[in-house]
Amino acid sequence: MAQTPPPLPISNPQTLPPTTTTTTLATPALQAFASxxxxxxxxxxxxxxxWSELLDRSAFTRPDSLSEAASRLRKxxxxxxxxxxxxxxxxxxLSLLTxxxxxxxxxxxxxxxLFLYLFRPSDSPLVLFGRTFSDRETLGVLIVSTIVVVFLxxxxxxxxxxxxxxxxxVAAHGAFRTPEDLFLDDQEPAAAGLLSFLGGAASSAVATAAPAVAARV
Incomplete structure (x- = not known):
């Protein structure tokens, strides 16, 4: 009489470690932010x-008044x-490298x-030293840590x-460099300025991180 083969072991998909989904969810958001x-x-x-135009020594003259210096700096x-x-x-x-x-x-x-709050999946709690931290507790710790690092x-x-x-x-260069008439006509829009490029980069970064933050609110 033939013996029946032993039953094959059946794996339980619920026993998979939850960290596999955490990395797959966090990686695309972080890659999108970086790209x-x-x-x-x-x-x-x-x-x-x-840079040769920036450092042209023949274009440097002393301003006659503070109003002229401010106008030069703006342009x-x-x-x-x-x-x-x-x-x-x-x-x-350079200051940080030194x-x-x-x-x-x-x-x-x-x-x-980045890794503990912005791009960590909202359904994955933060566990450190055997203690589970909520999103509000994590945000509070990060804010306090930032204040301590920056101000104390x-x-x-x-x-x-x-x-x-x-x-x-920047102020010294802008005040002492004479603006040339070649670019004064097309460089006067009200939105232009020193912080326009920085504002565009910041808004782009915020737009990328906004979905991750909104999921925690």
Whole structure:
């Protein structure tokens, strides 16, 4: 008499670890954020003016009054806005590179915001040291950590000092460089200015991260 073969083991799909769905849900949102931010920065740098035009020594003259200096700064900031933002970003980067501890702290804070709140699936609770944190508790911890890092450590003073130096360099260049008549007619729209490119990049990043934040509200 033939013996019946032993039954094959049946796997239970409910026993799969929940982390597999977490990574698949978080990765596309993070990739979309990175790609959109990279594309925005690339398009912004495509609008920069030649650096030789920025550093043309023959175009520097002393302004006759404060009103003329302010007018020059307004026109030059509209024309060289991408170059000016690059200068300010370079000063900030140089200040952070000379203070590697502050740079590591800022990178850790940014990574905490991205992976623990913005692009973490809302249906996946955060578990640290055996304790489960809700979205409101996670947001509160991140806000308090940001305030402590920016205002109660040397990171805030480094950022403020670098920003003030960068703005001083931009203001001095904009006030002493004579605007040329070649670009004054087409560079006067009210929306143009030093912060227009920065506002476009920020709005693009917010638009990408908005669905992840809205899912937690």
């Amino acid at each position: 959109r931010l990279t594309e925005t920065v690339r398009q912004g740098f495509a609008q920069r003016r030649p 030059n900031s509209s024309y060289f806005r991408v170059n000016y933002l690059s200068l300010i970003a370079s000063v900030l980067a 203070n590697p501890i502050s740079l590591l702290v800022l990178l850790a804070l940014l990574a905490a915001w 450590t040397s990171v805030g003073s480094i950022l403020v000092s670098a920003l003030m130096i960068g703005l001083a360099v």
